[in-house]
Amino acid sequence: MAYAVKRGIEKTKGFQIEMKKAQDASWDDLKNAAGITIGTPDYFDYMAGTVKDFFDRVFYPSQSKVKGSLTANIPCIFFVSGGTGGKPAIESLQKIGQAFKFNVIDYINGGSKITAGLLTKCENLGEKLAAESLHR
Numbered sequence: 068m069a070y071a072v073k074r075g076i077e078k079t080k081g082f083q084i085e086m087k088k089a090q091d092a093s094w095d096d097l098k099n100a101a102g103i104t105i106g107t108p109d110y111f112d113y114m115a116g117t118v119k120d121f122f123d124r125v126f127y128p129s130q131s132k133v134k135g136s137l138t139a140n141i142p143c144i145f146f147v148s149g150g151t152g153g154k155p156a157i158e159s160l161q162k163i164g165q166a167f168k169f170n171v172i173d174y175i176n177g178g179s180k181i182t183a184g185l186l187t188k189c190e191n192l193g194e195k196l197a198a199e200s201l202h203r
């Protein structure tokens with residue numbers, strides 16, 4: 068799903084795409100981002116622990132006493148895979164998206180089967196993110 072989202076973003080020229088595992092991502096990645104996409108499996112009706120850890124690590128750096136939330140309005144999309152669904156993980160991401168004040172454009176709840184149709188949806192999501200990130 069992540070590679071399909073990436074293909075979608077690449078249809079718009081001019082972006083440098085950084086693709087990282089959550090445990091390798093840091094505040095430096097987020098603070099310089101024109102747009103962000105976060106993907107995770109649904110683990111126990113929540114995002115994966117490493118993704119939650121990423122958000123935990125970058126939250127305080129994202130808060131400025133002078134400027135408020137430094138991540139406000141960053142265009143963002145979420146995608147989730149799950150054994151039986153993925154809705155709870157999507158909901159957990161949306162809540163965190165509100166805390167960071169991301170501009171959450173759209174999301175995909177992928178379920179458990181990676182089909183050609185799902186990957187096309189992921190590509191479309193990437194295209195949408197790129198279009199929105201151009202305005203930032």
Ligand SMILES: Cc1cc2nc3c(=O)[nH]c(=O)nc-3n(C[C@H](O)[C@H](O)[C@H](O)COP(=O)(O)O)c2cc1C
Pocket residue numbers: 107108109110111112113147148149150151152153
């Ligand atoms: C520890 C663990 C907890 C999981 N909990 C859920 C869950 O609560 N709901 C769900 O739909 N799938 C759950 N799954 C299934 C994963 O979401 C599914 O395996 C994943 O989206 C597909 O990625 P994979 O191919 O890397 O396993 C769980 C999987 C693991 C390993």
